[in-house]
Amino acid sequence: MRLSAAINSFKSSNLISWKTTGKLQQTLAGCIELSGKTLHSGKVSKVKIWPGFAGEGRYFEFHSNLIPASIDFVRESLLCTTLCKDGYKIRTVEHLLSALEAKGIDNCRIQIQSLDSEDTEVEVPIFDGSANAWVEAIEQVGRKEALDRCGNNVEKLAPYLSEPFYVSRNDSFMVAFPASKVHISCGIDFPKVPAIGCQWFSSAALDDSYEKHIACSRTFCIYEEVEHMCSMGLIKGGSLDNAIVCSAIRGWLNPPLRFPDEPCRHKVLDLIGDLSLFARSGSRGIPMARVISFKVSALSLSPSLSRGERSIESSQIEYKNFS
Template identity: 70%
Template sequence: MSVSSALNAFKSSALISWKSLGKLQQTIAGCIERSGITLHSGRVARVKIWPECAGVGRYFDFRSNFIHPSVDYVQESPLCTTLCKDGYKVRTVEHLLSALEAMGVDNCRIEVEGLNGEESSVEVPIFDGSAKEWVEAIEQVGLKVATDQGGNSCEKMIPFLIEPVHVHRNDSFIAAFPYPKVQIIYGIDFPQVPAIGCQWFSSASLDDSFYTSEIGPSRTFCVYEEVEKLRNLGLIKGGSTDSAIVCSASKGWLNPPLRFPDEPCRHKVLDLIGDLSLFARHGSQGFPVAQIVGYKGGHALHADFVRRLSGIS
């Protein structure tokens, strides 16, 4: 895809200007295969990630049903991002998508298989609750320039925010402002859990080295006093102190040490990157070049923000 044809494929809008910075789309240099316990169902699933042609983008393959990670297919669900198309669901996709977006895997086929006989729903394994397993797998197999079926490379298009935009739900919000590079500022507040409390994290950049060392290893977290309630709702059946950091309101962290003093807040940034990757299309970058400020957000609010960027709401 030439620069001119790429620009024609990505029409600028009132909020986003698509630009080519001379980067070529990439894919993985070989197959990645990982299996593990899933967070919410507690079942075992296997993921195989295959190289894909330039311009195709990233997509899930579940029982030969292809689901692109687009906000068009997001089904609101508690504590994870779920994609649903034609009755088939792939759940807890955010950590994998975060790693793929940040590490520059623009095109790939993600084959997900439940190993316990699920028919219409499957979940991506949780591993240690971070994106570390996926980052290491991508680093091990390496990247290569993606080419189309004719053997041609394609420009990677980058979305630049050109007007301020914000979304909110009650006292939670995501706001974004035009900025010459990606900068993320994120805050959380758990006044009922003093060991977490109010935290803020600011990213210096979103290149793969910063992500690998500062964001990817941050694990998901939960409040111990809420565990029984969540399990009664059919959630976190596969959760354990091996797949999350657990904090008690009265006793503090139950499975220290933390990888970072502000690990819970960093994990929110990890989730944000995965959820905003839903804006990607045809091998482009999903995360917009902007200064993004988030506070007490979650997957549903992140999806609202992508819809706003997409002109859906």
């Protein structure tokens, strides 16, 4: 099941209201510059993240085109979250946005470029497959209060859920309950891959546990799916250095894992990045809620071996709110 339809439903729902967090919007205290190989194209890209003005939120700049990090600009793509505007695409944004959301960087300009100046699409570097590189870079430069273009600070808002809400299809679902704090629980199930199997992980996503227990979890794939993904032009830059790979027969090919449930923790990492796209005007993206998801593939398609953890069209999802 795809998360994009759920976030769009949240966005248009009268179950959401925006309230102050009692905090001021933040930005980076300095500039971040990182470059590296990308997962799907295999090309090298460079990212510069600049401090931003309060109220302007997070947005990408590619060939002088500005693409807001918003659900409004998400486009269907395989195995990654992609933003698109006026024919220009930014791929694999979820790890970077996850780190920015969790570390409270509400406003910033993300300048990205590939080595080929003719490219109309570009991809965020994958590094080791986790969000560690971004978290460390943010920690190094620090953050500061963001001011708008008139020199004023701006209150930071957050989306509050007024009633329970869920989306579902078959045994895949996402549920959100009103809460005084953000809490995320995520479950995955790969019955044909015993080394992964069924896993659950829960976290108060925006506290210090993000750095210790989520940011360092790496993306994963199923070995038996690699040839098929390559034939589709995907994971050209994939390697045992930027993903953990599991075989349905042989188990993990590049142990040790950083956590026994590292695949599930990485799903939480991706989920935070995708929920961050709900943000607007420097607000927080993750709803003030307890979010529980099971076999939800975020904004991408999942490997077929997950048996049901696949993307579906929004018309196939059942939406409900209940009291």
